[in-house]
Amino acid sequence: MSVPLATKGLAAATPSFQIANAWHVVPWALALVFYFTAGGYLSLGTHVLIMILFTLSLDLALGVAGIITLGHAAFFGFGAYAAGILAARLSNDPLLGLAVATLLTGLFGALVGMLILHTAGVTLMMLTLAISALLAEFANQAHWLTGGDDGLQVGRMAPLFGLFRFDLWGHTAYLYALAVLFLWSLAAWRIMRSPFGRSLDGIRQNPRRMRAIGTPVWRRLVVAYGLSAAMAGTAGALEAQTTRAVGLGALGVLASGTVLVMLILGGTRRTYGAFVGATVYVVVQDVAAQIDPFRWMFVVGILLVAVVLFLENGLMGLPEAARRVLRGSRSRSGGR
Amino acid sequence: MLDVTILLDGLAYGMVLFIISVGLTVTMGLMRIVNLAHGAFAMIGGYFATMLLGAGLPFFAAALLAAVAVGIVGAAVELTIYRPLYRKGELAQALMTFGLTFVVIAALTTVFGTGIKPLPIPPALNGVIDIGFRTYPTYRLFLVAVGLVLALLLWLLIDRTSFGARLRAAVDNPRMARAVGIDVNLLFTVTFAGGCALAAFGSVIGAALLPLEPYYALRYLVLFLVIVGVGGIGNFKGSFVAAILLGIIDTGGKFLLPQASAYLFYGAVIILLLLCPHGLLPAKSAA
Numbered sequence: 201m202s203v204p205l206a207t208k209g210l211a212a213a214t215p216s217f218q219i220a221n222a223w224h225v226v227p228w229a230l231a232l233v234f235y236f237t238a239g240g241y242l243s244l245g246t247h248v249l250i251m252i253l254f255t256l257s258l259d260l261a262l263g264v265a266g267i268i269t270l271g272h273a274a275f276f277g278f279g280a281y282a283a284g285i286l287a288a289r290l291s292n293d294p295l296l297g298l299a300v301a302t303l304l305t306g307l308f309g310a311l312v313g314m315l316i317l318h319t320a321g322v323t324l325m326m327l328t329l330a331i332s333a334l335l336a337e338f339a340n341q342a343h344w345l346t347g348g349d350d351g352l353q354v355g356r357m358a359p360l361f362g363l364f365r366f367d368l369w370g371h372t373a374y375l376y377a378l379a380v381l382f383l384w385s386l387a388a389w390r391i392m393r394s395p396f397g398r399s400l401d402g403i404r405q406n407p408r409r410m411r412a413i414g415t416p417v418w419r420r421l422v423v424a425y426g427l428s429a430a431m432a433g434t435a436g437a438l439e440a441q442t443t444r445a446v447g448l449g450a451l452g453v454l455a456s457g458t459v460l461v462m463l464i465l466g467g468t469r470r471t472y473g474a475f476v477g478a479t480v481y482v483v484v485q486d487v488a489a490q491i492d493p494f495r496w497m498f499v500v501g502i503l504l505v506a507v508v509l510f511l512e513n514g515l516m517g518l519p520e521a522a523r524r525v526l527r528g529s530r531s532r533s534g535g536r
Numbered sequence: 537m538l539d540v541t542i543l544l545d546g547l548a549y550g551m552v553l554f555i556i557s558v559g560l561t562v563t564m565g566l567m568r569i570v571n572l573a574h575g576a577f578a579m580i581g582g583y584f585a586t587m588l589l590g591a592g593l594p595f596f597a598a599a600l601l602a603a604v605a606v607g608i609v610g611a612a613v614e615l616t617i618y619r620p621l622y623r624k625g626e627l628a629q630a631l632m633t634f635g636l637t638f639v640v641i642a643a644l645t646t647v648f649g650t651g652i653k654p655l656p657i658p659p660a661l662n663g664v665i666d667i668g669f670r671t672y673p674t675y676r677l678f679l680v681a682v683g684l685v686l687a688l689l690l691w692l693l694i695d696r697t698s699f700g701a702r703l704r705a706a707v708d709n710p711r712m713a714r715a716v717g718i719d720v721n722l723l724f725t726v727t728f729a730g731g732c733a734l735a736a737f738g739s740v741i742g743a744a745l746l747p748l749e750p751y752y753a754l755r756y757l758v759l760f761l762v763i764v765g766v767g768g769i770g771n772f773k774g775s776f777v778a779a780i781l782l783g784i785i786d787t788g789g790k791f792l793l794p795q796a797s798a799y800l801f802y803g804a805v806i807i808l809l810l811l812c813p814h815g816l817l818p819a820k821s822a823a
Contacts, residue, residue: 333758
């Protein structure tokens with residue numbers, strides 16, 4: 201019996217693709233089905249994909265590493281402006297722009313992280329707020345570079361791989377965003393299950409104990425923050441390239457709040473929490489804005505309050521909560 | 537004489553910031569709650585006051601009435617919404633109060649519209665006063681005076697009364713305070729209501745400096761939080777120092793280096809927070 205046990209242990213330690221994991225195909229298949237059936241909603245779909253990536257980046261920083269940040273839009277905006285400025289001034293190759301924007305944002309994130317991750321709690325929240333405000337102010341003032349409050353117009357991107365033109369209906373943009381999201385979520389999935397990801401888990405739960413067993417807490421947090429920033433930067437760059445415009449709103453407090461809402465709505469530290477949260481949020485916002493553009497804040501606010509009060513694990517926690525209710529209070533808290 | 541004007545303008549601005557954010561420092565220090573809805577309470581007060589002014593009430597009556605009304609709202613909200621939050625984590629608190637802010641903004645824009653709400657200062661404060669070597673707007677001197685009087689009253693309340701002693705005890709060690717028979721729950725409600733009332737009052741009298749607009753609750757929230765953080769959470773003297781310091785830095789920056797004023801402000805905030813992560817006056821006590 202020892203052999204199967206050992207294999208089982210191994211399978212648990214290294215992520216492998218088993219039949220039981222086959223349902224992972226479902227969200228991606230749905231995204232492809234949407235591509236063929238969306239019609240005029242394709243650009244909204246692209247926006248959803250970008251927001252999913254942005255939310256996923258926050259999940260890495262906040263959900264996994266426990267860095268409570270109120271200014272994550274700084275990195276989304278940084279990536280968007282980097283890609284936009286690059287396209288306007290140097291090269292309009294989409295992949296080059298995406299890579300450079302991701303790298304720059306990652307470096308910027310790591311730099312900011314080195315500066316602020318000595319602190320924790322409310323001080324850290326305020327530092328993240330102040331840094332995003334500082335960046336927003338820079339984007340506002342540096343008119344020569346960013347277009348200030350007029351926004352930055354980004355020219356048409358060169359065809360992807362020199363083959364696929366970015367068409368008016370957003371077909372290329374959608375598939376481009378989907379492919380990038382797929383690669384990043386694969387990377388995120390792998391990171392969260394690596395020893396590095398496990399140590400972030402530990403740091404979130406008890407930084408002092410992790411330090412006591414010899415984990416370089418600050419360094420791990422800086423790396424996680426940089427990775428998360430890079431991911432957010434990719435999302436911003438995608439947004440700039442597909443909408444061909446960058447506005448100051450990409451950097452604002454509201455954008456930081458929005459991404460928090462998406463993450464919490466879906467549920468933190470769940471493979472598809474970001475997917476569900478961002479999709480529901482963007483769709484609800486779209487519908488509410490069609491009713492009355494100024495009421496959507498009300499809906500979002502109520503959603504936020506309701507999730508905190510009634511759905512501590514987000515929408516992804518619903519099935520578990522329902523199961524627990526059905527089984528009575530015999531709750532098995534499986535590692536969570 | 538330009539320098540004195542900058543100092544006085546900064547002082548007036550700092551006083552408004554102090555009046556609004558002093559409630560926040562006490563709620564965050566006493567209740568250990570991340571309260572992102574503080575700007576929303578200030579905003580409710582400001583909008584309510586514009587309604588009262590529209591109904592023909594004099595300015596000061598409107599300001600006081602708005603403060604009382606928001607104090608009552610604050611007490612009700614503390615009892616119903618904040619109570620269950622104390623036991624939750626920082627993240628849940630931040631999200632919940634953030635959501636509350638959204639709801640307030642949406643409700644106020646539904647009732648009052650989405651433009652900037654003018655809140656005219658009374659004619660008695662509209663002129664200028666001769667302060668010896670030059671003339672200076674009465675309104676700003678009035679703000680400085682009100683801020684100083686309120687700071688003095690708060691100091692007396694917190695340092696010299698039994699209520700203040702119980703408050704300080706609850707901030708320092710809530711469990712011990714409960715153990716010696718202090719009704720910490722009641723203290724929470726009263727303090728929260730008082731902080732909300734002060735925020736409403738500050739937003740009414742400071743409306744000429746921080747104009748009332750739909751995103752008021754979010755735009756200036758950063759400012760209030762920064763003052764609380766730089767001053768030291770739960771330390772009201774710290775907030776006073778931080779509000780005046782940052783008020784003068786911001787005003788001075790706008791006068792002297794208009795292009796770089798925001799960098800100067802947030803740069804100063806970041807440096808201050810990095811140098812003293814627990815604030816300028818980091819003592820846990822409210823005094």
